[in-house]
Amino acid sequence: MKSSVTSYGSIAQFLHWCTAIVVLVTFMYGPGGHEQRVYSAAHDFDRQLHETLGLCVFALTVIRLLWRAFDTRPETPPMSRWMAVMAATVQWLLYLLLLALPLTAISGAWLEGHPLTLIGGHEIPSLLSTSHAVGSAISSLHTWLGDAIMWLAGFHAFAAIVHHVFLKDDVLVGMLPRWFPTGRARTGR
Template identity: 25%
Template sequence: MTTSSSAAAPAALAHYDRATIVFHWLTALLVVGLFALAEAWGFLPRGTPTRRLLQSLHISFGLLFAAVFVLRAAWRLSAGRRLPPATTGWFRIASTGAHGLLYALMAAQIVLGFLFRWAQGEPFAFFGLFDVPTLIAIDRERRHFIGGLHNTVAWTIVILALLHALAGLFHHYLLRDGVLRRMLSSR
């Protein structure tokens, strides 16, 4: 198998640490799963047990997503392996901007999820193990606005994540520079 000269670039030799890789793929799985749950219950009649189950799972996995996001951000800011940039110029600017925007949107989505649930005036629980207390009283009139914003941010995250995945495939198959392999196991 032949490789281009850029395949021997430092990006091909370096990998992120195991925790960073696990946080990345767990975040991706949770984002896709949360989005799929929300889209699926939209096809079900209101008040049905299946719809309520999907909503309950969405809330529980959303709380898990919030915990993973906080741990991921703390890891990234403290102990996570920092690799040299794999690209330069516009690719680097686009990559840095996209990552920053994804982090900002995910943080906003977590806040919006809590606000939306509190605006609904209903308790929410983590897989039935414990209830999350209402910390802020939000009038029900703002519920539709917050819910609409939560939905818009979700779609924005999914579209940006899809572009992020396509960029990884572009690097892997067209540029052959090892960028995708950085986020795979170092074994």
């Protein structure tokens, strides 16, 4: 369950892939557009699903960071210094975005005067005073950050594939479950 010197453990892998899937689905169900469109009756289900999954992203990220604090990390395979710095930078930017996205969504909605509405119609009322202009600006930032995380996650995935296919190291394999056919036999696992 815990990570080893060569591979992430099953808990870290589960949290990683669960977060990736939830972020992708959340992005796909984001109603997008101006405030009247987002809060229209026609997009009510999409918004409720988006807001519910967004809170799940936040919870998963907090759990991941707590687990990361106690779990060991696999050794980084030999790579150039610029690659190691880039990998660390991308990882921390992803964590930052995973926290910033839900927080900007919540604060933007509340400042615009909207409660969070979860699946099933459960509402979380605003804990902030209404400031529509600030809320609108934060909601716009949220949209921009949503696009940014998709680009950064795509770059992260592309880099993992480059490591696997061209550099032939275990960067990608270390985050894949044991049952996934990845060529683990090549490394003796």
